Amino acid sequence: MTATDNPLLTPSTLPYGIPDYAAIKPEHYVPAFQAAFAEQRQQINAITRVRSAPTFENTLEAWERTGAHLEDVAHAFYTVSSADGTTDIQAIEEELAPLYTAHGDAIILDSALYARVRSIWESRDEHDYTPEQRYLIERRYAEMTHAGAGLGDDAKDRLKGLNTRLASLTTTFEKNLLADTNALAPHFTDATALDGVNSGELDAARAAAADRGEEGYLLSLPLFTGHPLLSSLTNRATRETVMAASRARATTGVNTNTDVLLEIARLRAERAELLGYASHAAYITSDETAGSPEAVHTRLRELAAPAARNARAEQQALQQLIDANEAEPFELQAHDWAYYTEKVRAEKYDVDTAALRPWFEAERVLQDGVFFAATQLYGITFAERADLPTYHPDARTFEVFNADGSALGLFVLDLYTRDTKRGGAWMNPLVSQSRLRGTKPVVVNNLNVPKPASGPTMLTLDEVNTLFHEFGHALHGLFAVVTYPHFAGTNVFRDFVEFPSQVNEMWIMWPEVLNNYARHIDTGEPLDAGVVARMQESETFNQGFATSEYLAAAWLDQAWHSLSAAEAAAITDVAAFQAAALADIGLDNAVVPPRYASTYFAHVFSGGYSAGYYSYIWSEVLDADTVEWFKESGGLTRANGDRFRQRLLGVGGSKDPLEAYRDFRGRDAEIAPLLKRRGLDT
Template sequence: MADSVNSSVNSSVNPFLAPSTLPYQLPPFADIRDEHYREAFDHGIAEQLAEIALIVSNPDEPTFENTLLPLERSGQTLQRVAAVFFNKSSSDSNDFTNALEEELAPLLAAHEDAIRLDPGLYARIASVHAQREELGRDAESLYLVERYHTEFTLSGAGLSDEDKAALRDFNKRLSTLTTRFEKNLLADTNELAVLIDDVAQLDGLAAGEISAAAEAAKERRLNGYLISLVLPTSHPYLASLTNREVRERLLSASAARGIRGGAHDNRELVLEISRLRAERARLLGFDSHAAFVTADETAKNPDAVAEMLGRLAPAAARNARAEQAELQKIIDGSGEGFELAAWDWAFYTEKVRQATFDVDTAAMRPYFELERVLQDGVFHAATRLYGVTFTPRPDLVAWHPDARVFEVSDEDGSPVGLYIGDFYTRDSKRGGAWMNPLISQSALLETPTVVCNNMNIAKPTAGEPTLLSFDEVNTLFHEFGHALHGLFAQVTYPKFSGTNVYRDFVEFPSQVNEMWMLQPEVLANYARHHETGEPMPQDLVDRIHASSTFNEGFSTSEYLAAALLDQAWHRIDADAVVTDVAEFEASALAAVGLDNPLVPTRYASTYFAHTFSGGYDAGYYSYIWSEVLDADTVDWFTENGGLTRENGDRFRDRLLGVGGRMDPLEAYRDFRGRDAIIQPLLDRRGLN
C-alpha cells in the first residue's frame, strides 16, 4: 500500500515529496509552484494514512517501538508542505492560496480525525500507556506516551461510532468557518485602510511614516496617503496624529471590521463558531469549550483562569479611570473644550507622559532604525546571553524578497539553524506579528531547525530608513524570543519540537526576551540616532524606566477585556442562545467592569483573530498567565547579575532547550527552584 502511494507522484518534479537538499533542509522556494501544493497535500494525506494503517494492522502486541515510534515518523511529506503553505497563506497570500486554504480546511480536519479517532490506533496507544511503568524507557519517551494518550482521549477517541461521526462533522464545519473568518478579516482590513488626501492632515507623523503611507497608496494606484490598519483596535498613529478628525476616522475604521454587512461580515461566523464549539465540547463530555481547552493546559480549568483575571480586572479598571481623569484635565486646561473620546486617549496620554516624565515616545523613533535594532540589539543580546551568532545568507532564497535568511551558529561554530525575518507589511500579509517553524529539530527524524518571524512594519520609500516605534521594537524582541525557543529546543520526538508546549506557557519565553530591549548594555549598542550615530540620552532611558507603569490601567484593561471576552464566548453551554454579537460583548464586559467606552477591548469579536481563527480560542488569557512566569523570571535574572552567559546557559538548558519534552511547570521549577509567584507581575503592572 505504501509503495503505491510513494510512486503516485514524481519526487523529482514536486519539491515537497523529499527533504530539501539545501542547507538545513530549507524549502526550495525558487522551485515551488502553485500546482505543487495540492498535489503534495493529497499525496501526504494518503501517505500518512497508509503509515497509520500499517501500525494498526501490525499483528504483534502493541509496544513503544511498533506503535509510538512509527506514529512519530509518519506524515513527513504532509508536514513539509503544510509548513510552507500555511506560512505563505499568512505572509504572502493571493487568490490561489485563499481558495486552496478554504478547500484544504475540511480535508485536513477530516484527516486529523481519521487518525485521532481511529479505534485500532487508540487501542494500541492505550495498551502501551497501561504498561508504561514496565517500559524501561527514558523520561522523554514516557512523557510521549502520556501526551498521546491524553490528547487522543480528550479528542474523542473513546466515543461511540455515532458520536465520532458527529464529532467529525463539528470539526469539518469549524475548520471551514475559522478559515473563512480569517479571509474575511484580511479583506475587510485592506478595504478599511484610511485614505488621506492632504498631507497636512498627517501632522504629527514622522517623515518615514508619511513616506510609508504614500508608498502604500502608490501600491494600490491611489492618490494621497493610505494608512493601513493594524490588528488591534488602537492604531499606533493615534498617539501622534494632531488632527482629531483623522484620529476618529482611524479608530472607527479599526472597530468597523467585520460588522459592515456584505461578504466580509464576521458576525454570523462568530455566533456559529462559538455555538459549534460549545456543542462539540458537550459531545466530548465538557461543560463548555473553555473547559475542554483548559483541561489540557497548565490552568487545568476555566475557574482558575476566571480567578486570576477577576483578581486583576478591578484594579486595572480603577487605574484606567484615574488615567482618564488626568487626560480630561489636560484637555480642559488646553481650552479645547471637548469630552475625551477613545480616539483621543493615546494622543493625550503622550502629552501627559511628556508633562509628567518628559518622555516623548515619538522622539525615540530616530534611535530605532530597523537594521540596527535587529543586528545590534536583538541579535547582540542573544550573542551576549547564549553565545550564538547570526550570519546573513543572501544566497538562500525565502518566500518573498523582503524575507531575509540568517544562519545561526553556536559559540564553537556548530550549527543551530536558520532564522528568517519578514518584517514589512503588505496587503497579502495578515495582521499582527508571529513566529512559526518551517523545519523543526528532531533527533528521531534527524531534522534541523528553520524558524521565521513575521511583523507588519510600514515600509518607507526606497532609500529612506525604517524607523520603529517603541512598541515595534518591543514586539521584535518578543517575537524573537519565540524564535529562540524554536531554535534552541533539543528533543528526540517531533511532537515535542520547538514551541510545541502548552498554549498558556508558549508566550513565556517570548515575554522574557522583551527584558533585554532596555538592558543598558544592549540599549547602548543599538539605540543610536540614525543620522548622527549619537546614543539615546541616558536621562531619556532613565525617564522611560520611571514611566514603566504609566498608562498600565489602559493597557491592562484593554488586554483583560479581550481575554475575558474570549472566555465569555467559550464558557457558554451548548443550550445557550446568542443572537446579537454587540449585545453579548457589551454584557460580557459590563459583568467584569471593563465596559468603559473610552478603553475599547484590544480586539472586538469580529476581528478577534486569535480566538476565532488563530488557535487561541479560550486561550487568549495565556499572555498574562505566562507573564506571571515572565515577571518572576525577570526578577531571577536581576537577582543573579542580568545579562551573563551563565544565566543564559541556565535558561537555555533548563527551559528553552527543553521544548515540549517535559511538563513546562516542572521545567520552570527546575530552572527557578520553586513555583512562580504573582507579586512581580502585580508590581510591574501597578496593580497592587
C-alpha cells in the same frame, strides 16, 4: 504531476531542508498535500495492522516517524498563506481546511491506534522508559482521549463533521478579516490630515497608497484596536476616522464576521458537550496548565478591578489636560486616548516616545539589539544567507551558529506589512528539529511594520518590543533539542508558550543592550541617560489602560467560550453580547475598548488561542518572576543564558512546563512581580 514537475513531492535538497520557494508554484500545493495525506495514512495503517503486542517502538516511535512529508508540505504552505496570502493561495487554503482537518481526525480518532496507545499507557510503570519516552506516552494518550478517541462510532462521526465545519469557518473568518482590513484602511488625499506624523511615516503612507495604484496616503490597519499613529495625529477628525475604521472591521457588509463567529461559538460549544465538557473553555483549559475555566476567571477578575480603577484615574488625568489646554474642551473619547497620553507622559516624565524613533533604526535594532543580546546570553552568532530562496523578497534568512561554531539552524525574518499578510506578529516553524528525523530547526518571524518608500526603516518603541518578543519565540524554536517531533520547538501548552517570548522583552531596556542598538540614525549618539532613566521611571505609566484593554479581550474570549450549547445557540446579537460581557467584569469603559473586539479577534476565531487568550497574562506571571531572577543573578551573562536555555528553552515540549520552570527557578513562580510591573500592587 510527477516529482520532476512538483518540487514538493520529494524532500528538499536545500540546506536544512528548507522549501525551494524559487521552484514552488501555487498549483503544486494541493497535489503535494494529497500525496502526503495518502502516504501518512499508509504509515498509520502499517502500525495498527501489526499483530504483535503494542510496544513503544512499534507504536509510538513508529507514529513519530510518520507524516514527515506532510509536515514539510504543510510548513511550506501555511508559512506562505499567513504571510503572502494571494487570491490563489487563499482559494487553496479554503480547499485544504476541511481536508487537513479530516486527515488529522482520521489519525487522532483511530480506534485501533488508540487501543495500542492506551495499552502502552496502562503498562508504562512496567518499563524503564527515558523521561521523554514516558512523557510522550502520557501526552499522546491524554491528547487522544481529550480529542474524543474513546467515543463511539456515531459520536465520532458527529465530531468529525463539527471539526470539518469549524475548519472551514475559521478560514472564512480570517479571509473576511483580511479583506475588510484592506478595504477599510483609511485613505487621505491631503497630507495636512496627517499632521503630526514624521516624514518617514508619511512616506510609508504614501508608498502604501502607491502600492494600490492610488495617490495620497493610506494607513494600513494593524490587527489590534486603534493605530500606532493615534499618538501623533494632531487632527482630531483624522483620529476619529482611523479608530472608527479599526473598530468597524468585519462588522457589516460582504466581509462581515458576525454570523461566522456566532456559528463558531455554537459549534465549539456543541463539540465540547459531545466530548463531555460543560463548555469549550472547560474543554480547552482541562489540558492546559490552568486546569479549568474557573481558575482563569478567578485570575482575570482579580486583576480586572484594580486595572479598571487605574484606567479611570488615567482617564481623569487626560480629561484634566484637555480641559486645561484645549480652547474648546471636549469629552475624552477612545480615539483621543493615545494622543493625550503622550502629552501627559511628556509633561510628567519629559519623555516623548514618538520622538525616540530616530534611535530605533530597524537594522540596528535587529543586529545590535536582538542578535547582540542573544549572543551575549547564549553565545550564538548569525550570518545572513541571501543565497537561500524565500517565499517573498522581503523575507531574509540568517544562519545561526552555536558558540562552538556548530550549526544550530536558520532564522527567517519577514518584517514588513503587505495587503496579502494577515495582521499581527507571529513565529512559526518551517522545519522542526528532531533527533529521530535528523532535522535542525528553521523558524520564521513575521511582523507588520510599514515599509518606507526609501531609506532606513525607523521603528516605534512598540515595534521594537514586538521584534524582541517574537524573537523570544524564535529562540524557543531554535534551542529546543528533542528526539520526538511531537515535542519540537514551541509545542508546549498554550498558556505557557508566551513565557519565553515575554522574557526576551527584558533586554530591550537592559543598559548594555540598549546602549548598543539605540543610536541616533544621523549622529550615532546613544539615547541620553536622562531620557532612559525617565523611560524606566514611567514603566507603570498607562498600565491601567494597557492592562484593561488586554483583560477586556481575554474576558471576551472566555465569555464566548464559556457558553453551553444551548446558551450559544440563543445568542444572535454580537455587539449586545460583547457589551454585556464587558459589563460583567467591570471593563465596560467606552474610552478603553478591548484590544480585540469579537469580529476581528483573530487569535480566538481563526488562530490557536480559542479560550486561551488569557495565556499572555498567565505566562506573564512566570515572565515577571524570571526577570527578577535574572536581575538577582547578574543579568546578561552566559551562565544565566545557559541555565535558561538548558533547563527551560532546550526541553521544548518534552517535559511538563511547570516542572521545567521549577527546575530552572528552584520554586514555583510568585505573582508579586507581575502586580508590581502592572501597577496593581497598591
